[in-house]
Amino acid sequence: MTLDFFEGAAGTGKTHNLVGRAGELVQDGILGEQCRVLALTFMNGSRRRLQARLGQDVLFRRRFECQTFDVFSRSLVARRRSLLSSNEAALQQSTTLTEFDGPCFLAATLLENPAVQRWVAASFPLVLVDEAQDLDEHRMRVLQGLSASCYTVAAADAFQCLTDGRDTDGVMRWLEGAGQTHRLTEPMRTAQKGLLAAARAVREQRDITDELTQSQHAKNPTWSGQGFRLVQTPAKNAGLVAWTVANEMSRCTGQTAILTPDAQNAMLRTALDTVRSRTWNRKYGGTFGPFPLEWESKDSEKAASLLADILLPPAATYPEFCTALTPIATHAPVANAIARMDRLRRVNG
Amino acid sequence: MHIAHLSIKGFRGVQSGEIPLGRHSVLVGPNNSGKTTIIEALALLFGRDRLVRRLTEHDFHGSAPDVAARITIIATVMGFPHNDLQHNTAWFGLDRGVEKWLDPNAKTLRAAPDAQHTELAVQIGFAARFDLDELEAETVRFFVDDEDTLGDPFAEDAHLRTVHTKTLQDLGFFLVPASRTWDRWISFSSELFRRVVATRGGMPAQAVRAERQRLWNPPEAERLENQPGLADIVNSINDELRQLLPTAPKLKLRLTGTDSNSLLETVIPHFTQGNGPTLPAIRQGTGLVSLQSLLLLMQFGKARAEIGKSFVLAVEEPELHIQPSQQKRLVNRLNALCDQTLVTTHSPIVAAMFPAPETLFIKTSDGTLTAKPLMDTVPAAPTNHQQHLLYAWRQKLIASLMHECVLIPEGVSDVAWLETLQTALELQQGWEDAQDARSWFSTFVGVVPTIDAKIADTLAIINKVHERPCILLDGDGDGRRYFEAVSASVPPPKCVVFWPQDWAMEHVVAWIAGADDANVLAALGPALDQNFATTDQLASFLLTRKSYAPTHDSATVTLMANSACHARAAKLLGELCDVLRDPENADAGLFERIEADSTAEMHVFRFAP
Numbered sequence: 001m002t003l004d005f006f007e008g009a010a011g012t013g014k015t016h017n018l019v020g021r022a023g024e025l026v027q028d029g030i031l032g033e034q035c036r037v038l039a040l041t042f043m044n045g046s047r048r049r050l051q052a053r054l055g056q057d058v059l060f061r062r063r064f065e066c067q068t069f070d071v072f073s074r075s076l077v078a079r080r081r082s083l084l085s086s087n088e089a090a091l092q093q094s095t096t097l098t099e100f101d102g103p104c105f106l107a108a109t110l111l112e113n114p115a116v117q118r119w120v121a122a123s124f125p126l127v128l129v130d131e132a133q134d135l136d137e138h139r140m141r142v143l144q145g146l147s148a149s150c151y152t153v154a155a156a157d158a159f160q161c162l163t164d165g166r167d168t169d170g171v172m173r174w175l176e177g178a179g180q181t182h183r184l185t186e187p188m189r190t191a192q193k194g195l196l197a198a199a200r201a202v203r204e205q206r207d208i209t210d211e212l213t214q215s216q217h218a219k220n221p222t223w224s225g226q227g228f229r230l231v232q233t234p235a236k237n238a239g240l241v242a243w244t245v246a247n248e249m250s251r252c253t254g255q256t257a258i259l260t261p262d263a264q265n266a267m268l269r270t271a272l273d274t275v276r277s278r279t280w281n282r283k284y285g286g287t288f289g290p291f292p293l294e295w296e297s298k299d300s301e302k303a304a305s306l307l308a309d310i311l312l313p314p315a316a317t318y319p320e321f322c323t324a325l326t327p328i329a330t331h332a333p334v335a336n337a338i339a340r341m342d343r344l345r346r347v348n349g
Numbered sequence: 350m351h352i353a354h355l356s357i358k359g360f361r362g363v364q365s366g367e368i369p370l371g372r373h374s375v376l377v378g379p380n381n382s383g384k385t386t387i388i389e390a391l392a393l394l395f396g397r398d399r400l401v402r403r404l405t406e407h408d409f410h411g412s413a414p415d416v417a418a419r420i421t422i423i424a425t426v427m428g429f430p431h432n433d434l435q436h437n438t439a440w441f442g443l444d445r446g447v448e449k450w451l452d453p454n455a456k457t458l459r460a461a462p463d464a465q466h467t468e469l470a471v472q473i474g475f476a477a478r479f480d481l482d483e484l485e486a487e488t489v490r491f492f493v494d495d496e497d498t499l500g501d502p503f504a505e506d507a508h509l510r511t512v513h514t515k516t517l518q519d520l521g522f523f524l525v526p527a528s529r530t531w532d533r534w535i536s537f538s539s540e541l542f543r544r545v546v547a548t549r550g551g552m553p554a555q556a557v558r559a560e561r562q563r564l565w566n567p568p569e570a571e572r573l574e575n576q577p578g579l580a581d582i583v584n585s586i587n588d589e590l591r592q593l594l595p596t597a598p599k600l601k602l603r604l605t606g607t608d609s610n611s612l613l614e615t616v617i618p619h620f621t622q623g624n625g626p627t628l629p630a631i632r633q634g635t636g637l638v639s640l641q642s643l644l645l646l647m648q649f650g651k652a653r654a655e656i657g658k659s660f661v662l663a664v665e666e667p668e669l670h671i672q673p674s675q676q677k678r679l680v681n682r683l684n685a686l687c688d689q690t691l692v693t694t695h696s697p698i699v700a701a702m703f704p705a706p707e708t709l710f711i712k713t714s715d716g717t718l719t720a721k722p723l724m725d726t727v728p729a730a731p732t733n734h735q736q737h738l739l740y741a742w743r744q745k746l747i748a749s750l751m752h753e754c755v756l757i758p759e760g761v762s763d764v765a766w767l768e769t770l771q772t773a774l775e776l777q778q779g780w781e782d783a784q785d786a787r788s789w790f791s792t793f794v795g796v797v798p799t800i801d802a803k804i805a806d807t808l809a810i811i812n813k814v815h816e817r818p819c820i821l822l823d824g825d826g827d828g829r830r831y832f833e834a835v836s837a838s839v840p841p842p843k844c845v846v847f848w849p850q851d852w853a854m855e856h857v858v859a860w861i862a863g864a865d866d867a868n869v870l871a872a873l874g875p876a877l878d879q880n881f882a883t884t885d886q887l888a889s890f891l892l893t894r895k896s897y898a899p900t901h902d903s904a905t906v907t908l909m910a911n912s913a914c915h916a917r918a919a920k921l922l923g924e925l926c927d928v929l930r931d932p933e934n935a936d937a938g939l940f941e942r943i944e945a946d947s948t949a950e951m952h953v954f955r956f957a958p
Contacts, residue, residue: 340505
């Protein structure tokens with residue numbers, strides 16, 4: 001079957017083109033009366049983003065299904081397990097893999113069967129894959145199986161792979177060879193030349209300062225371009241770092257995002273606490289700071305703090321479980337857990 | 350499309366049951382054998398939601414469902430257009446059904462097609478559990494991926510894909526239950542009628558809109574509220590209303606509701622016969638009324654056939670209120686129009702209209718429902734005996750199989766004598782007769798017409814569908830030879846009864862006459878136009894009239910009019926019935942056990958007057 005592959009850097013409109021191409025295909029009537037679009041991603045985050053993006057488009061309304069490769073594979077394997085029952089080798093091999101990779105491996109094995117390919121395509125003749133650079137060996141095999149009978153549209157940027165150390169060459173090479181590749185080079189998200197030049201330098205692993213103009217007067221070494229500034233400050237002195245951050249923030253309007261590769265770094269945390277609390281005087285009058293800052297917590301951190309509030313015994317009866325959880329049932333996940341336990345109790349006793 | 354197989358677990362009286370279904374199957378069996386359970390299981394699976402009655406505790410096997418109790422019904426559907434899943438994407442696909450391949454002969458399923466498994470099929474499931482907190486059943490209809498590893502459909506990790514009602518409509522299942530609300534079939538309150546109108550004719554929208562308009566604003570003079578007598582009452586009410594409510598609503602009287610739906614619902618079928626008056630359906634005879642439903646169903650079937658859609662019809666007891674000649678025409682017509690007909694019946698006439706492999710005998714014992722076809726396949730070159738039994742006498746054969754015990758006598762005259770004796774006995778039966786003077790013989794024992802003493806062949810056919818075949822043999826050398834043949838069959842008959850040494854059925858009749866030989870022989874003389882001095886003479890005469898029905902009739906009528914003979918015949922048939930029904934525990938009366946011939950599976954008796 002045909003495969004369209006959009007490859008390009010961040011901001012070049014991969015998702016836009018992915019959805020646009022899918023829209024053209026839908027308008028051409030690729031979906032039969034009872035069929036839908038299958039949109040697959042590696043992570044839940046990009047699944048949610050793609051789901052929201054597709055949901056906005058009236059062309060796709062109620063005509064698509066957004067899933068992660070893991071969920072898709074697990075359900076495929078569960079539904080066609082009778083075809084696997086005679087394949088001892090595959091079943092054996094899947095047990096050596098993780099709980100996520102195992103089903104993907106089995107799903108890929110199933111999808112080598114033309115009957116299964118046709119069966120999937122009967123429901124989903126069109127498959128979309130965003131962030132394809134994240135696909136590992138097993139998930140790539142799943143996609144390869146799907147692309148045999150489904151029209152496939154994929155988007156990827158090798159540079160944005162989320163998993164450290166994953167070799168994206170395999171999947172990128174396959175995608176480029178499997179169909180028509182569309183290279184996207186025109187950045188769509190910004191026209192700021194300095195920012196774009198710096199980004200290009202990073203992608204091409206060149207020295208970023210070559211693209212910028214060095215300022216001679218600043219206290220710290222500083223390089224500038226349109227829409228982009230690079231300030232260097234010694235990372236040993238928390239006070240100096242705090243001043244540099246606060247000083248830069250005082251020059252900005254609107255909200256500021258501070259990104260750090262290491263949120264646990266003690267020096268950095270001290271520096272940011274200082275930004276939050278201290279007022280600095282300017283040489284020629286006036287003050288800046290303090291700036292209110294808020295740490296954005298990850299889902300896993302939220303869960304950890306919530307779990308810390310729950311005292312659960314190693315085993316509990318259903319009423320004990322409810323008593324323990326009801327006080328914090330305002331949290332959606334806790335309410336869900338209670339509802340789930342209630343359902344399990346009623347269905348299984 | 351049609352349903353090839355049905356499996357039922359935990360529903361009503363059925364703990365488990367497997368039912369292979371043909372294109373036109375008839376389900377035969379005594380009351381409480383599970384026929385209705387099968388039909389209602391199909392309705393749960395394929396019926397429209399509003400046709401499915403709410404399930405209660407009593408629908409679960411054992412009537413006391415616990416947390417783990419489940420009703421599971423699984424059907425295999427086949428006959429998809431083009432035999433290709435690409436043409437049937439409403440049924441097959443990742444978010445719908447899993448393709449299976451069916452061997453139409455062995456009825457086995459495989460995940461992939463091969464030389465035998467050539468028919469594309471899908472399995473549909475229905476499951477229910479009873480929620481002990483909410484006190485109601487939760488149900489789900491789903492595609493069955495793999496029957497063997499199905500597990501609990503309500504489990505968290507069940508990965509079920511639900512079946513949409515719209516998809517099921519492709520199959521076009523329709524049920525005519527035994528309790529039909531006759532007079533309202535051809536009216537808009539009938540779901541079926543609406544569907545027929547929707548698929549065939551289209552709504553009479555123009556007429557309804559005009560009528561609705563007239564009802565909104567009837568001509569001034571025709572308004573009910575303006576008619577003398579009513580007007581006074583209406584005006585008084587209006588006066589009161591004006592004082593109570595600031596908007597002063599006015600009372601109007603209309604013949605029906607004034608929306609189109611109410612209008613349509615008021616339509617009532619009428620019939621005119623000849624130049625007679627036009628009478629509502631409810632005033633017609635039940636025959637005409639009950640034909641309505643089937644006439645309408647034919648229209649529906651025709652409409653679906655015209656647009657290339659399938660139509661599966663389940664009818665409980667099509668014979669209800671319809672005379673035999675019409676039964677035949679109707680059933681044949683339905684079979685011709687429908688992709689599949691599933692019929693339950695108590696009528697041998699209806700049952701005999703279906704091919705032997707699709708005549709299914711239904712039985713439920715200890716919660717296990719079985720459906721056994723009269724024959725697995727139609728013999729290509731049937732023997733003379735098979736022709737008689739399966740074709741000429743199929744009605745009688747089926748009628749006998751509807752009984753608890755099936756008696757295979759040596760020949761045709763035994764059948765005739767037993768039947769006429771029983772009938773005459775019942776005709777002479779008074780209210781004052783003591784319980785033990787009545788015979789339950791015809792209630793529990795069906796007699797198979799046998800020719801040419803083909804007892805072993807008949808037994809082979811009966812053994813397949815019935816588990817209580819019994820044999821009745823003459824007390825001569827031939828009888829002994831037949832006995833050797835049937836006792837070698839697997840399984841052997843439950844019970845074998847011999848007439849006394851050198852006796853045939855005619856000697857038994859003469860023995861009945863012996864209860865009051867002086868009077869009876871005198872009465873039989875004019876009746877049979879022959880004088881008898883002894884009962885032996887009577888027996889000899891009867892043996893010359895073996896297949897002459899008038900002799901059987903006249904003799905039995907005369908015999909049963911005599912109270913001593915009547916009592917003797919009642920005792921004979923009553924005890925014979927007891928022995929056949931429960932040979933293990935039969936206590937010796939007129940029949941004595943022959944220990945030498947009896948085994949654990951086969952009980953042998955001799956009539957010893």
